[in-house]
Amino acid sequence: MSITTPPVDASAIKPTFTNISASRKIRNGLATTLVTLSFLIALVPLVWVIVTVLVRGLAPVLNPDWWLQSLNGLLARQQGGGVYHAIYGTLAQSLVAAVIATPIGIMVAIYLVEYGGRGKATTRLSKATTFMVDILTGVPSIVAALFVYAVWISILGMGRSAFAVSLALVLLMVPVVVRSTEEMLKIVPDDLREASYALGVPKWRTILKIVIPTALSGMLTGIVLALARIMGETAPVLILVAYAPYINFNLFSGNMASLPLLMTVERSNPTAAGSDRIWGSALTLILLITIFQLIAAALSKLTAPKTK
């Protein structure tokens, strides 16, 4: 048995497909131009900043002394010296903040996703927490700094110190960590939780051994990005610690420099040496943040679930 199809008379039928209309071509062209232009406009200031910082800041940064010495004993107009005291300050203050903020943020996120219920069954505490986290996310860093000043220094009578800065940074970092961790935990499929429960694994162990390892890659990225964000915060260092041109390893007392603080202090220095220090510090800060982001990317790749 065979099927025969009558031949198609091409001239007799109207074509099914017509050319793209002129108006659509124009609209497509306009939209493409608009989107590309917006991209370029957004790119201009970004490239400009990077180029300026590189041009002005590269020379001082390339000097090994920059990474190995402080500005102790140097006059404002004297060239030379380095900023390792400020690099130490920035790293110490933000890492201490991260060590405090990360566990708090992760545990809040675990509560919200795993215990706070969802949809209509969301608990009151969970709703209140989400609301507070939203508010905290919008708190300006100067407000966080003044709050720590009021509580830690005025009421509790502690001195100004690097640790006070860390406390203000904790306030800024916790909501960011909560948010990013929450998003990561939410995208862990419920299938995996159920598979674990069905094996007779208790809920807490399921969270610890199944949910967190699955979300770990994204969680790490979020934490390091939050860390990178607080490293450049300026308001807390201006209010909660005084500048020192020398190294101070003690987090709990004395003055301590940090890169943003050094930059604002050197702003009042009109000499070429001051300008070098400002741009050098800016470049150093960008470099540090870039390094952290590269570490985040590497960690995230390392911990991501694999299929091969």
Next chain:
Amino acid sequence: MAKRLDIKDVDIYYGAFQAVDGVSLTVPPRSVTAFIGPSGCGKSTVLRTLNRMHEVIPGARVEGEVLLDGEDIYARTVDPVEVRRTIGMVFQRPNPFPTMSIRDNVVAGMKLQGMKNKGQLDQICERSLRAANLWNEVKDRLTKPGGGLSGGQQQRLCIARAIAVQPDVLLMDEPCSALDPISTLAIEDLIGELKKDYTIVIVTHNMQQAARVSDQTAFFNLRATGEPGRLVEIDDTDKIFSNPTERATEDYISGRFG
């Protein structure tokens, strides 16, 4: 191993909505019971109440009794974690743990319950993979991620994982619906073998599958849209598919509705 399940007058709710009304049936040990019926009739919901997975969903609750060899799994003193250890489950979509190797997936249950002895874990791994007819395909790549296997292999991996904790009962929620016919056949053969040691309850949309693998079949249906699902009829599979008592069952099986 292999215990008997008695379900007595079970009502199941999602919040205020009653999903299932008054289901009573008995699942004898070392047999396969199939649940069939149109979508939304509550058969998966009933299955999930048999190992207290239903209550994982917020607002969900169960009334009535589910007895495992006479013991009520919903008694106040019973720990749901313990129930799930005794009554295992395989899900519709294969869901191996993405962060774990094939071996770790199989022994995940034992490991997460606290077993540390490596030799013993290896033994359980091999035994479970052999029981799931997967050993020969994966024995050379046990340390590779479970997510790299094909869909059918992943589902057998999930079955191996479920039987590694040595449950008394194995619940399967449409275990073949995401698989091709060859993988389905492999799993059906496996069910036939597992029946020697386990009590099995399987939900399926595939009536030929129910006819092939099960000893008794339960037909669930809704009276009308929005009403709770109920058990229409349960009987020997041969009888259900040749001469069912209820008209609705016959209509469904012969394809007149559903």
